[in-house]
Structure formats: C-alpha cells, structure tokens
Amino acid sequence: MELAFVIEKFVLITVIFLISLTVAAYSTLAERKVAGYLQDRVGPNRAGWGGMFQPLADGLKMFMKEEIIPTDSNRFLFIAGPSLALLTALIGSAVIPWAPDIVFGDLTIQVQVADINVGVLYIFGIVSLGVYGLMIGGWASNNKFSLMGAVRAASQSISYEIPMGLSLIALLLVTNTLSLREIVGQQHGGNWNILYQPLGFILFLVCSFAETNRTPFDLPECETELVGGYHTEYSGFKMGAFMFAEYLNMFVASAVMSTLYFGGYNYPGMDWVAGMVGPVVAPLIAMAVLLAKIFAFIFFFMWVRWTIPRFRYDQLMNLGWKVLIPLAIANIVITGVVITVYDKL
Amino acid sequence: MESLSNRKKVLEQKPMNFWERMYLPAIFQGMAITFKHMFKKKETIFYPEVEREFSENWRGMHSLKRDEQGRERCTACGLCALSCPAEAITMIAAERQKGEEHLYREEKYAAVYEINMLRCIFCGLCEEACPKEAIYLDGPIVPSDYLRKDFIYGKDKLVEDPMQMDSPAVK
Numbered sequence: 428m429e430l431a432f433v434i435e436k437f438v439l440i441t442v443i444f445l446i447s448l449t450v451a452a453y454s455t456l457a458e459r460k461v462a463g464y465l466q467d468r469v470g471p472n473r474a475g476w477g478g479m480f481q482p483l484a485d486g487l488k489m490f491m492k493e494e495i496i497p498t499d500s501n502r503f504l505f506i507a508g509p510s511l512a513l514l515t516a517l518i519g520s521a522v523i524p525w526a527p528d529i530v531f532g533d534l535t536i537q538v539q540v541a542d543i544n545v546g547v548l549y550i551f552g553i554v555s556l557g558v559y560g561l562m563i564g565g566w567a568s569n570n571k572f573s574l575m576g577a578v579r580a581a582s583q584s585i586s587y588e589i590p591m592g593l594s595l596i597a598l599l600l601v602t603n604t605l606s607l608r609e610i611v612g613q614q615h616g617g618n619w620n621i622l623y624q625p626l627g628f629i630l631f632l633v634c635s636f637a638e639t640n641r642t643p644f645d646l647p648e649c650e651t652e653l654v655g656g657y658h659t660e661y662s663g664f665k666m667g668a669f670m671f672a673e674y675l676n677m678f679v680a681s682a683v684m685s686t687l688y689f690g691g692y693n694y695p696g697m698d699w700v701a702g703m704v705g706p707v708v709a710p711l712i713a714m715a716v717l718l719a720k721i722f723a724f725i726f727f728f729m730w731v732r733w734t735i736p737r738f739r740y741d742q743l744m745n746l747g748w749k750v751l752i753p754l755a756i757a758n759i760v761i762t763g764v765v766i767t768v769y770d771k772l
Numbered sequence: 773m774e775s776l777s778n779r780k781k782v783l784e785q786k787p788m789n790f791w792e793r794m795y796l797p798a799i800f801q802g803m804a805i806t807f808k809h810m811f812k813k814k815e816t817i818f819y820p821e822v823e824r825e826f827s828e829n830w831r832g833m834h835s836l837k838r839d840e841q842g843r844e845r846c847t848a849c850g851l852c853a854l855s856c857p858a859e860a861i862t863m864i865a866a867e868r869q870k871g872e873e874h875l876y877r878e879e880k881y882a883a884v885y886e887i888n889m890l891r892c893i894f895c896g897l898c899e900e901a902c903p904k905e906a907i908y909l910d911g912p913i914v915p916s917d918y919l920r921k922d923f924i925y926g927k928d929k930l931v932e933d934p935m936q937m938d939s940p941a942v943k
Contacts, residue, residue, distance in 0.1 A: 465806050469816045629796075734806045735799060 440521075440540055447520050450718075451674040452482040454725055458674075461729040489667030497569055497660055504567035509661065509668035512560025516675035519553045522546040523682050524608045526692050526714035530706040538710060539608060546607035547595055550683055554591070554638055558584040560672065561640075561647065565657035576656030579740060580640060580647030586747035587637035587644075593755035594630040597762045598687060611691035619690040626758045628688045630751060635680040637747070640673060642732040646740055681724035685717060692717040831894045833911025834887055836931045843875060844931060845906035848882035852898035852907055860891035861898060877904075887930060889914050889923045 456471065456478055463470030471478040496505055526538040543549060558581050565577020601623045602610050614620060621628050637644040647656045658669045685691060692713035701709035738746065791797050817824050826832070836846050848865035866883035868876045875881075899909050917923060 463816075464810045464814075467809055467812055467815050469814050730803060730806065731799075734802045 435536060436540060439536075439538065443520055443525065443540060444517065447517060447675060447678060450678050450721075450725075451671055452486065454674040454677065455485060455670070456481045457725065458729050458732075461726065462733050465730070465733045486667070489664055492663040492666075494663040494665065495660075500569040500660070501567045504563050505660075506665065508560055508564030508567055508657075509665040509672070511563060512557070512672035513668045513675070515553055515557045515560060516672040516679065519550060519676075519679035520682065522549050522607055523679075523686055524611050524691060525717060526710035529710045537608075538714065542606065542608050544604075544606045547599070547605045547610075547687075550607075551588075551592060551595065555585075555588060557638070557676065560669075561657050564661070564669065568657070568660035570660055573657050573659050576647045576659070580657060583637055583640075583644060583647065583743060583747070586744060587634045587751070590630050590747065590751035590755040591634035591638065593752065593759060594624075594627040594634070595687075597627045597755070597759045598624055600759070600762050600766055607686055607691075611686055611693065614690040615693050615697070617693075617695060619688065619693070621688045624688065624758075624762070626754065627762075628684075630755050630758065631684060631688070633751065635684060636728070636731070637743075639676040639680050639728075641677065641728055643735045643737045644743060645732075645737055646743065677725060677728055678721065681721045681728070682717075684724055685720040689720055831896045831899075831909040833889075833914050834892075834898070834907055834909055834925075834930055835911050836885065836927070837906055837908060838932055838934060839877060841874070842934045843873075843877045844881060845877055845904045846882050846885065847878050847880050847904055847906075848885070849880075849903065851901045851903060855897045855901035856892075857895060857897065858891045858893050860888045860893075862886050862888075882927070885927050885930065887925050889925055890920065 459481070460470035460478065471481045474480040474484050496502060521540040522543060524539040524542075529536045529538060561580040561584070562577050565573040565575075565580070568574070598620060599605065601620065602613055604610060604613075610620070636642075640647055658666055661669060692710075694713070694716045697709075697713065700712060704712070836844065839845055848863050850863065853859075853861040853863060862884075863882045863886070864884040865880050868879045868881055894909065896909050898907050
C-alpha cells in the first residue's frame, strides 16, 4: 500500500466529496427554480445572477439558526440521526465509476474510489442503511408525529427495497457481474442496458423515488399530513443535514441509475473524441457526460415532484407489495427465458 | 329528485381500462402539460423595479392636500379622527398667527397631525368625512420599517409637497 496510491485515492475522495456537496447544494436552488418555472413563476433570482448564491445564503441560514434540542429527547440519538442520514448518503458515491481511466504517460488513475467486485450489492446495502437515519431521527424526537413519520418512512423504505433488489437481479442476469466498473465497460459502444431491461428500469426508477422519499412517495415528510414528519423537531444545522441528505440521496440514486441503465460515462462517438483530444482530456469529457445524465435525472425527479399528487399510505403499500413485486418477479422470469432461448440459438 | 337548474354534471364511474390502470400513460400526459408551462410567460412582477398598476379606487398612503395658493387645507376639525374606525388619527389644533396667511387657509390649523399606520385599515372613511377635501388616500403602498414608533407618520410625511403641485402661485 504505497504512499502514491493512498494520496491518489485521498485526492479522488476529496474531489468526489466536493462535487457531491456542490451538486446537492445547487440541487436545492435547481429545485426552487424548476418549481418556479413549472408553476408559471420565476424562482429565486435576487441572490446573485439568476439566484446563484442562494444555496450559500441558505447554508448560512442553516448555520446561524438556533439549535433546539427538546428536553425529553434522547440527546445522543437526536444528534446521531441526521449524522447517520448524511453519512449513508455520502458513502454511496464511492463505488460509482465517474470516468474511464486517466492515463498520464505511464501513470494510470482509476476514477473510481473503490473498485470492489460487489459494487451493486454495496449500493443496495447502503440504501438499506439509509432507513436508520430516518428511524433514529423520528424516535429521538420524543414526538408522536415524528414517530409516525419515521415508522411510515421505514416501512416505505423496506417495502420498496424488495422490488429494487429483484430488478437488480434481472440486470445481473444480463450483465453477469456485480462490479459497476465492468457493467459500464460492457455498455461501451451503444448497447446501454436500458435496451435490455426496459421494465427493470421503470421498476428501479419507481423504487428509487420511494427510497429517496421523493414525491409521490414523500408521505414521511410532507407538511400537510404530518406537520413535518421525522424532521419536525429539528432546527439549524441538523435540519440542514436532513435536507442535504435527501438531495445527496437523489444525486447518488441518479448516478446509480445512469451507471446501471444508461451507459455511465459512455456516449455515442466516444472513441472518435478520445482519438482527437488524447488520453487525459477524453475521460474528463466522459465525466462531464455522466454528470449531464445525472442532472437530467435530477431534473426528472423534480419534474415529477411538481406534477403528481402524493400517495396515501395504503395506496403506497399496495403499490409496493402487490404491484411492483409481482412485476419484478415477472421481469426476472422473462429475462431468464429470453436469455436461455437466445443462448440456444 | 328533480334537479332545479339542470346544471348537474353526471360523472360516469366506469371501471378503469388497462391503459388507465397502468397509471404511467396518464402520468406522462400530466408531465407533458407541466413541461409546457416552463415555456409560457411568467406571471412574476419584479418588484421594486416593476410595480403593479393600481385600480381607480385604490386606497394607499394618506396625503394632506393644499389649495391652489399652496395653503394647507386641513383645519383640524377632527371629523376624520371621529370617523376613523381604528382610531388611528390624532391631532392638536392651533390658531393662525398674523404672518402665516400664506401657509394656512383658515384661522384654525393642525399643528400636530399624526396617523398611526399600524392601526390604519385604509378604509377611506376619513377621506369621505373630510369637509375641506384635505385628506386623500392616493399615495403608494406604505413602506415597511423596523420599529413601531417609526410607523406614526407626522405632518412631515403626510402633507403634500408644494413643489409637486402645478399651482402658479407656488412657483
């Protein structure tokens, strides 16, 4: 484990961390602007040109507000809840391949923090851990509404993990590997996985809406139903941490969807561009393409939020258990049959 | 039951067909509608660079008017204070002295005239009650401030500026 390796990974982690934080911060601004434009109005446009400095203003506001901890709450868990939510949101971005290898002469840099051979399983595990942040936050608030919100959030999360995992199994049948780097490598040259798994993609999309607690599945945190759900009692930076964790989750979910189904950093004409600009700039262009795909997905998340009304709790459970799981199982069966028939031919 | 005005809309509660039960086509239709709104004209008015036009009956900030010779019309009769439902107007009257004929119309004038803008409900009853056509509610929206005492507007803020008038005698 030589020093160069450690330094390289450290720099990579720092860069990806900063990119995640910046994208999540500007997602807050993008959400308000997109919401405004979809509602025939203009979002925030006073703080800087086009509202550019609004996330800085919001961040400053979150820091400066008074931190209230309820007297009867469990103090350790109260502080641990948002920290855990933020932690699980951030470590999800560690296994995503952000660009093809950058080659500086004889030095090859892998633009992926950890190329483990169970990348998809790791993502799935992180998603499951994300439930803890909500549950702990709701329980530690010593508030019935928060507890109800936390319980609903937890049940929603675990119900929608099952179809998500099943659709990933169908994807696994196609790709034969769990490593995200190899999945993206297989999608080089135009055969993106969405062509092989359209139903699987739709299932994964719906489940990622539910996992990130995003409308139409945002019952745990909506204001009309539950005052504020699991983040009612939070103020100041801890509240900022919960909201930030939601946008980070959205970012990681978009990144995972782009990587698994939409070819990651591959784009048509990639080899021609790599021939033109050389082995240092081409991976950066590919990373920019991946970021563009992620932004498109984030826009899609926001677009759906301001279009569809939210699900009632029993409709949500009904959809998760009685509709999506049978569809996911049918997807696996169909995929298996098609692969077997295709192999025989 | 017989319907009274024949305007009842009869809704058919048919069970949903396959496409409707899938929800996804309807969702995409809705999303297309929302997307079109991104390209429509925005209704936002960029205050304070752009201000919305007021209607003809607009009641804004009060102003105490002057007559054609630039003299203050208000005679401190107190009818506006009497008619104010929120008791926002207070005044102290004074007698016009020898050299002040060009300042005030009649022998009695208001030395101190205060309106508490936080109490005022902008009903316009003071404007209707005034016998001398001295007070009108034709100003802009009352601007915001930080302290309660800064909302008690005295004569310096309420009396119309003589330079704004078109009277030849004033110039």
